[in-house]
Amino acid sequence: MARKGFEDHGQGLGRRQVLECMVWAGTGVLWGVSGGVPHSVGLIGDAVAAEPTGFTFLQMSDSHIGFDKAANPDALGTLREAVAKVKAMPIKPSFIIHTGDITHLSKPAEFDNADKAFGETGVQIHYVPGEHDIIDEERGKAYLERYGKGSKGAGWYSFDDHGIHFIGLVNVVDLKGGGLGNLGAEQLAWLEADLKDKSNSTPIVVFAHIPLQVIYREWGWGTEDGMHALSLLKRFGSVTVLNGHIHQLAQKVEGNMTFHTALSTAFPQPAPGSAPSPGPMLVPADKLRTMLGLSAVNVVQGNKPLAIVDKTLAG
Amino acid sequence: MQSLINHLSFAAGRFASNRGLAVAIFLGPVVGAMLAFGAVAAQDATNVITIDNFTFSPKELTVPVGATVKWVNHDDIPHTIVEKKTTFRSKALDTDDGYSFTFTSAGTFDYFCGLHPHMVGQVIVK
Numbered sequence: 001m002a003r004k005g006f007e008d009h010g011q012g013l014g015r016r017q018v019l020e021c022m023v024w025a026g027t028g029v030l031w032g033v034s035g036g037v038p039h040s041v042g043l044i045g046d047a048v049a050a051e052p053t054g055f056t057f058l059q060m061s062d063s064h065i066g067f068d069k070a071a072n073p074d075a076l077g078t079l080r081e082a083v084a085k086v087k088a089m090p091i092k093p094s095f096i097i098h099t100g101d102i103t104h105l106s107k108p109a110e111f112d113n114a115d116k117a118f119g120e121t122g123v124q125i126h127y128v129p130g131e132h133d134i135i136d137e138e139r140g141k142a143y144l145e146r147y148g149k150g151s152k153g154a155g156w157y158s159f160d161d162h163g164i165h166f167i168g169l170v171n172v173v174d175l176k177g178g179g180l181g182n183l184g185a186e187q188l189a190w191l192e193a194d195l196k197d198k199s200n201s202t203p204i205v206v207f208a209h210i211p212l213q214v215i216y217r218e219w220g221w222g223t224e225d226g227m228h229a230l231s232l233l234k235r236f237g238s239v240t241v242l243n244g245h246i247h248q249l250a251q252k253v254e255g256n257m258t259f260h261t262a263l264s265t266a267f268p269q270p271a272p273g274s275a276p277s278p279g280p281m282l283v284p285a286d287k288l289r290t291m292l293g294l295s296a297v298n299v300v301q302g303n304k305p306l307a308i309v310d311k312t313l314a315g
Numbered sequence: 316m317q318s319l320i321n322h323l324s325f326a327a328g329r330f331a332s333n334r335g336l337a338v339a340i341f342l343g344p345v346v347g348a349m350l351a352f353g354a355v356a357a358q359d360a361t362n363v364i365t366i367d368n369f370t371f372s373p374k375e376l377t378v379p380v381g382a383t384v385k386w387v388n389h390d391d392i393p394h395t396i397v398e399k400k401t402t403f404r405s406k407a408l409d410t411d412d413g414y415s416f417t418f419t420s421a422g423t424f425d426y427f428c429g430l431h432p433h434m435v436g437q438v439i440v441k
Contacts, residue, residue, distance in 0.1 A: 069391040069410065105393060105409060131430040135393060135407035177399050177427030178435050219369070220433035277368035280391050 055162040058086065058093045058123075059207070059295040059308075061244030062264030064132065065114040066104035071267035071280030072288060075104070079117050081313050082265045082294050086121045093296065094161060096123050099244035099262060100130025100172070100209030106142055115146070129155055130209040130245060131172040140173060156187050158194050164299065165198055167191065169208040171223045181210030181223035188228055200235050203299070207242040213252070213259055216272035221246055230257065240297070240308075246278070248291075249310055260308050263293040289314035363387060364436065366394055366408075369428075371436035378418060380440055385415040395429040404429070 060082065067075040086093070096118070103110035118125055127147040134140035134154075144155055151157040154170040169191070171181035183191075198204075206212070212229060214222030223229075233239045239257040247269035252259040267280045268291035275281065283291060293312035365372050366388045378384060386396050388408040396405040396414050402424060405414035418424070418440040428434035 067391075071391065105407060132393070135395070135430065137406065172430075175427075175429060175432040177397070177425060177432055179432050218433070220431050277370070277390070279368065 055164075055299045056091065056093045057161075057297050057299075058096045059099060059242050059260075059262050059297060060096055060265060061099040061262040061294075062101040062130065062247055062266055063098075063114055063117075064101055064104045064264065064266035065117075066107060066110035067266050067280075069267075069280060071282050072292075075266040076113055076117065078289070078292055078313060079114070079265045080120075081289070082292070083117050083120050085294065085311065085313065086123065089296075093123060096121065096125045097166075097168075097205075097207050097242060098125055098127045099207050099242055100128050101132045101244065101264075102127065102130070104132055104266075106133055106136040108142065111142065111146055126159070126166070126168060126207075127155075128168040128170055128208055129172055131175075134173060152190055153184075153187055156190065162299065164203045164205055165195075167194065167204065167206040169206060169212075169229065171208045171210045171212070171226070176224070179224045180214065180217065180220050181208075181212075181226065183223060183225050183229055188225065188232075191229055192232055195232055198236070201237050203238040203240075204233055204236045205240045205242065205297075206233065209243065210245045211243040211250075211259070211261055212241055215246060215250060215261075219272060219278040221272065221278070233257070242295075242297075247281075251308075258308075260295065262295050263291065263310065263312065265292050265294065265313070268292070364438075366390055366428075366434075369394075369431055369434050371434060374435075375437045375439065377439040377441060380418065380421050382440070383415050383417040384438055385413050387411065387413045394431065394434065396426055397429040399425040399427070 063079045064075045065079065072078060086096070098118075102114045129140065129143045129147075133143045136142040140154060144151070148155045151168075154173045156168055156170045158165060158167045160166070169183060169187065171183050173182070174184060175182050206229070208223070210223055211221055212223045212226035214226070216222070230241075234255075237256055241257060241259045243259070243261045244264070246261050247264035247267065248261065248271065249263060250259070250261045268283060268288075269278050270281045281291075290312050293310060296309045296311065298307040298309065362376055362378050362382055362384045364376060364384060364386045366386065367390065369390065369392075371386075376384065386405070386408070388394050388410060391410055393407040393409050393412075395407050396403070396416075398404065403416045403426075407430070408414055418438065421440045424438045424440065426436055426438070
């Protein structure tokens with residue numbers, strides 16, 4: 001399986017790509033972090049360590065409620081399946097982070113259906129918008145009215161939980177022709193101020209829709225000024241970056257930073273450069289659920305190991 | 316087309332192959348018909364730019380002042396049409412939705428998709 005993934009300066013096929021192949025075969029991979037260095041500790045089902053022992057939260061992404069094309073005629077149905085998985089978890093996660101594209105076309109009925117399905121989890125959800133969530137007539141007003149309470153600008157915010165500082169960023173508005181995702185000067189200034197009083201030992205989780213790092217420029221899979229945000233986060237001992245948008249798993253570790261993109265609950269997208277475009281990927285009906293899913297993040301207090309478990313709807 | 320031209324010039328230059336000559340005679344009317352079709356298209360008041368696979372086609376389009384250009388999205392994913400200086404901006408175009416804009420002044424108009432800005436195109440109005 002030839003995959004390009006994050007621009008890795010010619011490191012070639014690494015462990016990440018190999019692990020991704022296993023994920024695409026319909027299993028999940030458990031990631032653990034010790035001393036800031038993530039390592040895979042087993043596949044879901046094999047690993048007893050997958051049982052959460054500390055504070056946990058979930059990442060869900062790219063629900064695309066309203067999408068009804070061949071790649072998945074029932075995006076609401078597969079979201080409901082994902083929600084059923086959440087409800088069946090032995091230990092309820094503290095909250096869910098949704099990394100955008102809640103809806104497909106920002107229509108009120110799509111937001112309503114999504115809210116109803118997510119409400120079933122009984123868990124609080126922290127959203128950031130995807131580009132599909134801000135294409136109402138007033139370009140983002142519908143999203144902000146529903147989810148923007150207490151946020152700044154186009155919907156960015158931060159909060160603290162269990163000693164971790166969480167930051168939700170918006171990189172889907174005011175995009176420039178020929179460019180990638182965009183944070184903008186106002187949001188970057190806010191981020192700098194937001195981090196100012198935080199000690200280097202504060203664990204940081206930053207989430208946004210489009211990957212902050214450039215995964216594949218030709219398809220716009222990256223954020224133009226993402227490196228500016230990451231440079232503000234460099235001094236911290238533990239930084240976890242959670243993104244969506246690309247509807248497939250990609251993981252990378254750089255120093256103290258761990259990058260992770262989530263599966264969609266609606267439809268898969270092709271690996272970078274493996275298709276003429278990043279559009280929805282048509283797969284056999286019995287394969288679809290192996291390519292959709294959610295991620296559980298387990299944070300153990302003290303020595304700060306952090307594990308991300310990706311689970312498909314089939315698994 | 317290039318191979319056709321090569322084939323025709325080979326046939327015309329050599330006059331050696333009866334088969335080549337036969338091909339040239341046979342294809343002559345086809346080429347003529349294609350040229351005629353091109354002339355009709357250029358006179359059409361509506362110029363269409365299609366979106367397939369996250370790509371505008373044609374990527375560059377030259378039209379006269381007063382021409383109306385129509386964009387049609389054939390992807391399963393919505394796109395928008397945004398002119399760089401926001402001279403025009405479409406709403407989100409779902410599958411098979413279209414957007415038209417009439418160019419009333421000459422100039423070069425660079426546009427992109429507001430959702431996937433790596434998608435770019437250009438309309439030149441003369």
